[in-house]
Amino acid sequence: GMVNGVLTGLRVLFWAILLLGFIIYGMGIFMWSTFGRKSGQESEHFHGFRTLTWSMFTLFRCFADGCSAVDGTPLHVHLA
Numbered sequence: 687g688m689v690n691g692v693l694t695g696l697r698v699l700f701w702a703i704l705l706l707g708f709i710i711y712g713m714g715i716f717m718w719s720t721f722g723r724k725s726g727q728e729s730e731h732f733h734g735f736r737t738l739t740w741s742m743f744t745l746f747r748c749f750a751d752g753c754s755a756v757d758g759t760p761l762h763v764h765l766a
Contacts, residue, residue: 706749714741715738715741717745721765722735722736722738731757734755744761748761
């Protein structure tokens with residue numbers, strides 16, 4: 687019945703969140719190793735990739751809300 691439907695929905699939601707977490711983790715490692723080293727040298731635009739945790743958070747923001755640097759400019763412009 688209804689409880690079975692809720693439990694099935696929660697199971698699907700769990701796997702979707704886990705899959706998104708793995709994707710963000712993998713991309714976070716790549717972005718951190720690529721742009722994390724530039725965070726102190728060139729500009730503050732790479733500041734969101736200074737650690738793996740910040741890199742994952744920045745990527746989550748890009749997936750959920752939109753990519754913007756600290757100064758509000760689009761982040762993809764600076765990464766290109």
